[in-house]
Amino acid sequence: MAKGSAVAIDIDISRRLGDRVIAARFTAGPGLTALFGPSGAGKTSILGMVAGLLRPDRGHIRIGDRTLFDSATDLPPEARRVGYVFQDGRLFPHRRVRANLVYGLDLAPPANRWMSLDEATRFLGIDHLLDRWPQSLSGGEAQRVAIGRALLAGPEILLMDEPLSSLDAARRGDIMAVIERIRDELKLPILYVSHDRAEVDRLATQVVEIGE
Amino acid sequence: MLSAEEWGIVALSLKVGGLAVLATLPVAFGLAWVLARYRFPGRVILDGLVHLPLVLPPVVTGWLLLIAFGPLGPAGRWLESWFGATLMFRWTGAALAAAIMALPLMVRAMRLSIEGIDRRLEGAARTLGAGRWHAFRTISLPLALPGILAALVLGFARSIGEFGATITFVSNIPGETRTLPLAIYSALQVPGGEAMVTRLALLSVLLSLGALILSEWLVRRTHGERQRRGD
Numbered sequence: 014m015a016k017g018s019a020v021a022i023d024i025d026i027s028r029r030l031g032d033r034v035i036a037a038r039f040t041a042g043p044g045l046t047a048l049f050g051p052s053g054a055g056k057t058s059i060l061g062m063v064a065g066l067l068r069p070d071r072g073h074i075r076i077g078d079r080t081l082f083d084s085a086t087d088l089p090p091e092a093r094r095v096g097y098v099f100q101d102g103r104l105f106p107h108r109r110v111r112a113n114l115v116y117g118l119d120l121a122p123p124a125n126r127w128m129s130l131d132e133a134t135r136f137l138g139i140d141h142l143l144d145r146w147p148q149s150l151s152g153g154e155a156q157r158v159a160i161g162r163a164l165l166a167g168p169e170i171l172l173m174d175e176p177l178s179s180l181d182a183a184r185r186g187d188i189m190a191v192i193e194r195i196r197d198e199l200k201l202p203i204l205y206v207s208h209d210r211a212e213v214d215r216l217a218t219q220v221v222e223i224g225e
Numbered sequence: 226m227l228s229a230e231e232w233g234i235v236a237l238s239l240k241v242g243g244l245a246v247l248a249t250l251p252v253a254f255g256l257a258w259v260l261a262r263y264r265f266p267g268r269v270i271l272d273g274l275v276h277l278p279l280v281l282p283p284v285v286t287g288w289l290l291l292i293a294f295g296p297l298g299p300a301g302r303w304l305e306s307w308f309g310a311t312l313m314f315r316w317t318g319a320a321l322a323a324a325i326m327a328l329p330l331m332v333r334a335m336r337l338s339i340e341g342i343d344r345r346l347e348g349a350a351r352t353l354g355a356g357r358w359h360a361f362r363t364i365s366l367p368l369a370l371p372g373i374l375a376a377l378v379l380g381f382a383r384s385i386g387e388f389g390a391t392i393t394f395v396s397n398i399p400g401e402t403r404t405l406p407l408a409i410y411s412a413l414q415v416p417g418g419e420a421m422v423t424r425l426a427l428l429s430v431l432l433s434l435g436a437l438i439l440s441e442w443l444v445r446r447t448h449g450e451r452q453r454r455g456d
Contacts, residue, residue: 117353
């Protein structure tokens, strides 16, 4: 189940949003790369561009030997193999936990899958939640399910947007441990957005400052 | 309780109402989707046109249909030359009139529920490997379902109550276009028709009330289920 590829990330993008210009330029190796900076610096927009939900005005996004975006290429989100764990979990409210988890698994070509439902639920400790509705989950449980859903779609890289921000202190520790295991056991490259120094110090292999 | 003639009227009304809402449903959903999701030049005009039957005197709507679908009208000539069919004085014409009158109500109900969908859920689905169409089918459409069901029921109730546009467009022909309201109107013109009027009027009240309760129940059921899941 280990992902285990040493994917290099090469990003150089910019996009005008209103009167601001969101720009980022960095390369990253395996491990967890933290995009660190104050709120409102455009960190979430950068993840959106990597995921294909927001189109950069110019630049390129390369993951390993695949180009996701440049002047000639613009892969749609579903073809990027970029997993996204949103700040608010964003689980589908009309599907039970099990159906949320297998949403991306069912869509992934078998060759791209690297984790089974059993492995994911054991890895995240969520077997007992499978028949629950998302509305009945606590913040920490919802975030685990959101992580599982993203992993099961067979991504080559995982984007995480302040996944701890809605959790209390005890749950933050739990989820941080999960993120470390994704980084170290699954060896899945992670782009991690945060404005919290302590989080970044504990988790990051590499830090990219996103300025004003 | 009801005579054979009256059962025939009820059956015809249900047939007209059924065809009207089923034919309108995809059109109304498309319009609701476009109005809820897109900003484009002419949007205000489209919105106005959709709502027009709600405020226009129904007799004017019927007259406009008469002009468009009459033997000399553009739509009428087209139907005649391609299908050899006409809607004039036919029950299908009554269904068309009912459909036009039900359209604004159906669009409104569905538009509200489409506007209530968190669009970011579609983005989440895309990152999980769903193409646009798959995300629409598995996320947006199920989440819009309460509005679609409410629109169906409301549109159906509106259709079987249609009077003005129907009588203007397809006249009042027994067994062909004489739906419940038209039959009540006709019975009122006949001496001694009061008993029939009473029965048909009661029936109308029951059908309309039933539709309202059903639509409320459908909406509540979907909402309530979500609430309970939250416990």
